[in-house]
Amino acid sequence: MPDDGRAVAEAAFRADWDALAGIGRDPRSGGYRRFAWTREDATLRAWFTGRAAGLGMEVVTDRGGNLWAWSGDPDAAVADGAAPLVLGSHLDSVPDGGAYDGPLGVVSAFAALELLRARGRAPARPVGIACFADEEGARFGVACAGSRLLTGVLDPDRGRALTDAQGTSVAEAMAAAGVDPAHVGRDEETLRRVGTFVELHVEQGRALIDDDAAVGVASAIWPHGRWRLDLAGRADHAGTTRLADRDDPMLRLATAVATARAAAERHGSLATIGKVDVRPNGVNAIPSHVTAWLDARGDDPDAVRRVVAEVSDAVGTAAAEESWTPSTDFDVPLRDRLAALLGDVPVLPTGAGHDAGILAAAGVRSAMLFVRNPTGVSHSPEEHAEDADCVAGIAALAAVVEELA
Ligand SMILES: [Zn+2]
Secondary structure, eight states, X not given: OOOOSHHHHXXXXXXXXXXXXXXXXXXXXXXXXXXXXXXXXXXXXXXXXXXXXXXXXXXXXXXXXXEEEEESOHHHHHHTTOOOEEXXXXXXXXXXXXXXTTHHHHHHHHHHXXXXXXXXXXXXXXXXXXXXXXXXXXXXXXXXXXXHHHHTSSOHHHHHHOBOTTSOBHHHHHHHTTOOGXXXXXXXXXXXXXXXXXXXXXXXXXXXXXXXXXXXEEEEXXXXXXEEEEEEOOOEETXXXXXXXXXXXXXXXXXXXXXXXXXXXXXXXXXXXXXXXXXXXXXXXXXXXXXXXXXXXXXXXXXHHHHHHHHHHHHTSOOEEEEEEOOEEOOHHHXXXXXXXXXXXXXXXXXXXXXHHHHHHTTOEEEEEEEOOSSOOOSSTTOOOOHHHHHHHHHHHHHHHHHHO
């Protein structure tokens, strides 16, 4: 009589976690530097392929460079009118990122299939596990680049031409990694195979702590955007220019930062100025120019835009919109079905972008599971999830496979 498979799942999780722990880890910060199309990335992709092969799964690379491990023949399932369920996430990281953002979803997917096998309940229909390329955009500046290329949201020519800080293009980096950039473009053959995509991810916030739940289901990804503020002034000497005679753009930056915070609080949104460029950037020089970037997000797009308008008014300069992504709602019947299946777990929105959001926006039925993060911190070496919660996530994913495959 097979047991409930938990011991098998826990052992699989631990073995995979140990196998990945040293790859791309910076010993000084304790964080990870796993950037797209680097040697570290190649090691991670080789690990994925080997792990899948160990489970008898076949791995194919799509036109965007994403990896897909398949148990069974997905095309036969499509021909039968039942496109497969796909699990997975990404293995790349932000600079000095944590261990969980991305890898937890991939490792949990393999462990969930092992758990079902241990129970003698391996799915009869094909199931896929995806490993998306360049989710964080840490090297080339565009987040979710792999899923954006797959769905055609990112123009192939623009995608290939993106460059890193050393001037290496995506096309050159992909080619060096053995993936032909000439094939980049919307990949209908791959998209047709994805009936449903479910991405498990470490929570990047504290909602599940407040709800006292190990696992939750995503409702939506908030609308979010980036704006540039160009604040002009007049360069002058810090020691000889009377305060009354100065035109100091740094004061308007201070106003922008304080206004963004106050307006976000008033309108129930989030606003951050995390990047500034100061000219000439000298200790004893009144700046001639400050450029600042405002990141604003929230569940209500009108509220987000009110925050941006108030910052513009406060500094007397219109903020220039560099990007805007509307709200992405995950499939509501699927979301409700999974929340009920997992025992009426919390359903929560997120302010972070994900490959599941890109697929959902492209019309693929998608859902996300979140695993509790005991500090809420992510994109940092401090990012964490307790082993018991990771195992609960694997059990949840296994339940989803049994329900949907
Ligand atoms: Zn992620």
